[in-house]
Amino acid sequence: MPDVEYEPVSVKAVLSEMKDTAELLIDLSYSAVLSGSDELAEEVLALEERMDVLQLQARMSVLMAARSPEDAEQLAPVLGVVGAAEKIADAAGDIAKIVLEDIGLPEAMRAAIPEATEALVRTTVAADSEYVGRTLGEINMETERGVRVIAVRRASETGKRAWITNPDKETEIRAGDVLLLRGLDEGLAAVYEAATGEAYDPPEHTASPIEDLERAVDSIVTMKDTSELAVDLAYGSVLFDSEADAEEVVELEAEVDALKSRLEAWTLRAAGRVDDPIELRGLVHLAAATEVISDAALEISEGVLRGLDAHPVVAAAVEESDEVIVRLTVAEDAEIAGHTLGDLELGTETGGRVIAVRRPGEETEWVVSPDADTRLSAGDVLVAKGTRAGTERLSAMAGDPREFDA
Known part of the structure; x- marks a missing residue:
């Protein structure tokens, strides 16, 4: 474990990196479990170690900034955000250890994943790859292959690991870069071969001796998507001081509790049916x-739920992180109303993407991780993620610019 000493750092920059790292850790850890990948699990532990350093730097900087009782009162919520991000990292590390320490997972889990569920693959760019020296915008693999680079890890000049979380179209690919790719198997196979020069070898699907394993896997995928959405909305509530976003987090947290109980019940029942x-x-x-x-x-x-003003440094850190989160309501005359996400190609048009849709009605109905066939209607509440410029454009298309008045 590396030594950490106080050094002058920007609290805003550290909080921003912690936010992006926490979001990446959730995705990586669950993907490691679903695919049974030791490689992805090891990346989680490396990122968790980085988060430990970041949280110490943030705490020391906050303590140095507090010079009066008034400062302490304003900065206390900052420590709360730091502590929450650290808890996310520790939980992600615990999930990764399920794989690395063989705590116990059905071998047939991969075969039980729904076909429409995207996979996450880790690959290293070969020196002679056609991607070397080109930007992600030039490669355009998301449009052509349906594959998104969610993070890039590269060795720095000092030999340490440096992460680019949520890389954008300007990110240039270099030989030796480790790419974390998300997409369906067909697109992943093409991108993997172009990056490495080798054929993509997807995990073998083992027939499950466990009855109804698909239900457990569905619960896991839903838990992953719901917890990711809760974290995204939580940061969005801080950025826009939005009580509505914070209340959505309360509902999602209750939904995760229900999913947890459901998975535990399934596990106890299944335990009596396996050798x-x-x-x-x-x-x-x-x-x-x-x-x-x-x-x-x-x-x-x-803090938002309790009516406390977030310290400006927290909102600024969320705003300047790689991506911002917005919550939009589709207006009656919106140009996106009545169209599917596939028709709209919002990623190409705006650089933002819709990560969840909440349908209006007596019962709250979330469509988490919507696909190309998801049709948007007037009254739908969209949770979108992307650059500030991209989400502003998406906001205009939805006919709901209110979120940017803050």
């Missing part, structure tokens, strides 16, 4: 870690 119940032990660990993540999201938005 070795120990192989299901990791599912219990996974459920517990997910609850920690959703609780941390609630902690991030707690």
Whole structure:
């Protein structure tokens, strides 16, 4: 574990990096479990170690800035946000250890993942790859292959790992870069071969001896998507001082609790139908870690719920992170109303993407991780993620510019 000493750092920059790292950790850790990938799990532990350094730097800088009782009162919520991000990282590390320490997972989980669910793959760019020296905008793999680079890890001049979270169209690919790719198997195969010069070898699908394993996997995928959405909305509530966003986090946290109970019940029932119940032990660990993540999201938005003003440095850090989160309502005359996400190609048009849709009605109905066939209607509440310019454009297309008045 590296030594950490005080050094003058920007609290805003550290908080911004912590936000992006926390979001990446959730995605990586669940993907490691669903794919049974030791490589992805090891990346999680490396990022968790980086988060430990960031949280110490943030705490020291906040303590140095507090010179009066008034300063302490304003800066206390900052420590709350730091602590919540650290909890997310620790929970993600616990999820990764389910894989690395063979705590117990059904081998057939990969085969039970719904076909429409995207996979996450880690790949290293070869020196003779056609991608070397080109930007992601020039490669345009998201439009052509349906594959998105969610992060890039490259060795710095000092030999340390440096992460680019949420790379954009200006990010240039270099030989030796480790790319984390998200997409469906067909697109991933093409991108993987172009990056490495080798054929993509997807995980083998093992037939499941466990009855109804698909239900457990569906719960895990939903827990992942819901906890990610809760964290995104929590940071959005801080950025825009939005009580509506914070209240959505409360609802999502309750939904994760219900999913946790459902997965635990399924695991207990299944334990009586398998030869070795120990192989299901990791599912219990996974459920517990997910609850920690959703609780941390609630902690991030707690100040907004209690009517406390967020310290300007927190909102500025969220705004200047790689991506911002907005919550929009589709107006009656919006240009996106009545169209599917596939028709709209919002990623190309705006640089932003819709990560969830809440349908109006008596019962709250979330469509988490909507696909190309998801049709948008007037009254839908969209949660979108992207650059500030991209989300502003999407806001205009939805006919709801209110979120940017803050």
